[in-house]
Structures are given as structure tokens and as C-alpha cells.
Amino acid sequence: MTPLTLAFLPLTDSAVLVAAREKGFAAAEGIDLGLVRTTSWATLRDRLVYGQVQGAHMLAPLAIAVTLGLSQHPAALAAPFRLNVNGNALTMATGFAAALDPDPARRIDDPVATAHDFAAAIGLHHRKPIIGIVHRFSSHALMLRYWLGYAGIDPDRDVTLRVLPPSLMVEALRAGEIDGFTAGEPWNSVAVMEGLGEIVAVGARIWRRGVEKVLAFRADWMETHPEPVDRLLVALSHAASWCDDPDHHGELADLLARPNYVGQPAEAILPALTGRLVLRPGDAPIAISDFLLFYREATAFPWRSQALWIYSQLQRWKMLSPTGTLERRAADVFRSDVYRRALGATGQPMPGASMKLEGALDSPFGVGSHRGPLTLGPDRFFDGRVFDPEDLRSYLAGFAAK
Incomplete structure (x- = not known):
């Protein structure tokens, strides 16, 4: 068994990690998964950056901010798996x-x-x-x-x-x-x-279907441990599928209610x-339809276009001074290549592209994919805007002109 320790916060969207450990999906892939409950995102960030844990349940924008040097203790992070939307x-x-x-x-x-x-x-x-x-x-x-x-x-x-x-x-x-x-x-x-x-x-x-939490690693650690990373992603994919099944929601709420996980009553989690x-x-x-998704419609796939949407908002609110280098580094945090490497042999359909127009879908839409049909769900922004990752300048100019 390969020991791996991941940090998490007591939130319902830690469900995939909890299920991977408690339902045996990690063990089935030869991973001895340890989960470390953490109170704040700042503490979780530091545990990951300083190597106290191998990975973390992390805010997607925080993974990008740490990589771009916007948060304390900069380090290159990599997110090959989305834990929820x-x-x-x-x-x-x-x-x-x-x-x-x-x-x-x-x-x-x-x-x-x-x-x-x-x-x-x-x-x-x-x-x-x-x-x-x-x-x-x-x-x-x-x-x-x-x-x-x-x-x-x-x-x-x-x-x-x-x-x-x-x-x-x-x-x-x-x-x-x-x-x-x-x-x-x-x-x-x-x-x-x-x-x-x-x-x-x-x-x-x-x-x-806005991006939320990701599984984040230090990029250097991930690159030097490809084999356990791949096995972990397979385990998390099975766990995510289990979590999204309505027949399992009662049991999942009971698991998360335990004091070492979320520590709140199951009736508040359900x-x-x-x-x-x-x-x-x-x-x-x-x-509220699609309030929280873990698996269906390729939820776990890390779209690089969503990393760039985050980058656009950091730029919009003057949290960074934009450069071409920073833009590329932001997109590179979401590692769709590692996702494909790890899960390509499982037979599950996955997107053939790594970027898409964000906010363009009003209804379910079939897309090109590897290994079978894949339908993506509606991804509209409430104001009707569409984000083109190839044209950040025009997108941001639209806000300035309002």
C-alpha cells in the first residue's frame, strides 16, 4: 500500500475524499489514504506548500493564486482533478x-x-x-x-x-x-x-457548473510520483461516481457527519x-437542480478555460498585473493531461479538448470525447456573458464598458 495524506476542510464538498477512504476505493487502488482535517484555507495551503501533506482539497482560485505568487509562500501547484462543481x-x-x-x-x-x-x-x-x-x-x-x-x-x-x-x-x-x-x-x-x-x-x-474545489499537489511532487497520482485519481473517480448516486446520499451524509470529517448533523449535510x-x-x-455535482458530465475534468476564467477575474479586480507569462502559468495549473493519463484506460468518456467557451450552453450538449459519447450540462452565467479563453482582452473590456 502506498501511503498518501491529503488535507481537507470540513465541507460537504470534501465528500469524494471521504468516500474514497471510507468506502474502500483508495484501498482498492493500493492507496493508504490519510485525511487531515484543517480549519482554515491558509493553514491548508501552508501544509501543502511545506510538504506536510502530499495533496489537498483546495479552492480552485487559491491553487492558481499560490502558483502566481499572489498568496503567501508561492509555489507551483497542479490540479489534475476537480472534486466538485x-x-x-x-x-x-x-x-x-x-x-x-x-x-x-x-x-x-x-x-x-x-x-x-x-x-x-x-x-x-x-x-x-x-x-x-x-x-x-x-x-x-x-x-x-x-x-x-x-x-x-x-x-x-x-x-x-x-x-x-x-x-x-x-x-x-x-x-x-x-x-x-x-x-x-x-x-x-x-x-x-x-x-x-x-x-x-x-x-x-x-x-x-462553475468550478469549485480541486485536488491540488505541489507540481514538483506530482511530476516525480506519477504512478501513485494516477492510482489516486482512479480511486477518486470511482468515489465521485458513488457520491453522485442518489441511492448513496443518506449513507454519505452519515459519513460526513462524523466528528473527524464535517462534524455537523446529517440533516444539515443532506x-x-x-x-x-x-x-x-x-x-x-x-x-435547486444541479446544486452540487461530483461526477456526471465529466465534473472531474480540469478545464484549462476555467483556470483562465479565474485568471480573468483576478485581473478584473486588480489582484494582479497581467502578463502573458502569468496567463500561461494560470492555465497550466489545471492539468487535463494528467487527468487523461490517469483515467484514459478506465474506459470512461472524457472531453477531447482541454478548453471551451465558458457560459455558452443553455441546455445539455453532446461533445467530442474519447471512448464514447459525452454530454455536458448547461454552463450559463446568470448575465448571459460568454467567456472565450482565447480572447481575454475583449471579455474584460466588456465589463469596463458597462
Whole structure:
């Protein structure tokens, strides 16, 4: 058995790693998988960069930021596998949410109208709203900026973004230290269950199938250990398929509820897995299609175009000074070549290209693939924009012209 240790945060989207260990998928590939529970993304980053673990459940933008030298302790990271798409939400305190559309389901289904309502609510609030984010370089934070910016809200001027670990968001909301937060599940559902807030937007409606967490390695370690990396990716692919099966959601919620994993009640974890979430305290759950995906539609495939979308947002919000070198390094973090190498012999269909237009699909669409048919799901951005990874300049100019 090959020992491999991965760091993770207590989130529902750590499910694939937990299933790989607990359901024997890792052991079946000769991997003795150890999982290290970590409280904050900064600590997880440092554990990976300094070699305390071989890999990590990581925010996709953080893997890119570390590689580009934007975060402390720069190091070249590689992400050959996406652990999930979507699964995050924006939860606001009940007082703030009262200024939005009174129908919680309508808020979710119409993010355009809700963004404008949110802008109006800022002016009515007793202070500049303080919104918790899990890290400056998180998909949630970038999607929040994207959504707010659509309504003319400057996220660096009109709201205060405060970094907190996901597991501390609910307590900060309870104490009145923040007015809301954006985070992965189960923390949004926990806040609603405890009567502290309402879910007012979800990532799956801001960017359908938006990139979220990845499996990240130090690039130098990955390159010198190809054989165990490939076996781990095969194990994770089997685990992801198991996690996406509705027949397994109850058992998966029970596994994640254990104290050494997420450590929250199964009833708080199950909503994200089933896509049936309670949006407001006391309300019945509503169905949110494709809220969190682990496997189907090539969820795990690391599209280089999505790495470049992240890069475009870092540029848009002036978190970096763009150069051709940085752009190439950002794209190179997502290692579709390693994914194909590891999983090519499994017979599962996978995309024939490594980049695509992001946001171009309104409905399921068949694409060219290796080893059989592959259908990709809708990937629209809520504002209808399409990201062409070959033309970042025009894409960014569209925001400046608005």
C-alpha cells in the first residue's frame, strides 16, 4: 500500500475524499489514504506548500493564486482533478434579507432581479454590509464579486468582505459580526436551521457548473510520483461516481457527519447532496437542480478555460498585473493531461479538448470525447456573458464598458 495524506476542510464538498477512504476505493487502488482535517484555507495551503501533506482539497482560485505568487509562500501547484462543481451559497441575516423579494425561491431563480434588490438593500442597511468570505482567492468570493458587480455594486467600496474560516461563519453571524456570508455547504443550511439567516443566492444560479474545489499537489511532487497520482485519481473517480448516486446520499451524509470529517448533523449535510434546500427558517425545502455535482458530465475534468476564467477575474479586480507569462502559468495549473493519463484506460468518456467557451450552453450538449459519447450540462452565467479563453482582452473590456 502506498501511503498518501491529503488535507481537507470540513465541507460537504470534501465528500469524494471521504468516500474514497471510507468506502474502500483508495484501498482498492493500493492507496493508504490519510485525511487531515484543517480549519482554515491558509493553514491548508501552508501544509501543502511545506510538504506536510502530499495533496489537498483546495479552492480552485487559491491553487492558481499560490502558483502566481499572489498568496503567501508561492509555489507551483497542479490540479489534475476537480472534486466538485458548485455547492456554495450566499446567506444573509434575516434583517437584511427582509429588504429583498419576499419569495425566497424567486430570489434564487432570478439572480438578476435579486442583485438589483441587493444593491437597493445596501442603502437601507444600518451600516455598510459586512459579508464573510472564506478566502480572498475562493470561487465563492469571485462569484460574489461577479454578481454584485452586475448590479453596479463595487465589492471593494460598497460592502466589506471579511475573511473567516467556513466553520466560523455561523457563529460570526450569530454574534452580529457579519451581516451575511458566502461559503460551501453545510454552513448555509446550518445558519438557516438555527434561525440566523436566509439563503438569498446560490453559486449554481450565478454560474451553472462553475468550478469549485480541486485536488491540488505541489507540481514538483506530482511530476516525480506519477504512478501513485494516477492510482489516486482512479480511486477518486470511482468515489465521485458513488457520491453522485442518489441511492448513496443518506449513507454519505452519515459519513460526513462524523466528528473527524464535517462534524455537523446529517440533516444539515443532506440538503446539498439532494439539491433540496430550506432557504428561510421554517419554510419547506425547494429543489435547486444541479446544486452540487461530483461526477456526471465529466465534473472531474480540469478545464484549462476555467483556470483562465479565474485568471480573468483576478485581473478584473486588480489582484494582479497581467502578463502573458502569468496567463500561461494560470492555465497550466489545471492539468487535463494528467487527468487523461490517469483515467484514459478506465474506459470512461472524457472531453477531447482541454478548453471551451465558458457560459455558452443553455441546455445539455453532446461533445467530442474519447471512448464514447459525452454530454455536458448547461454552463450559463446568470448575465448571459460568454467567456472565450482565447480572447481575454475583449471579455474584460466588456465589463469596463458597462
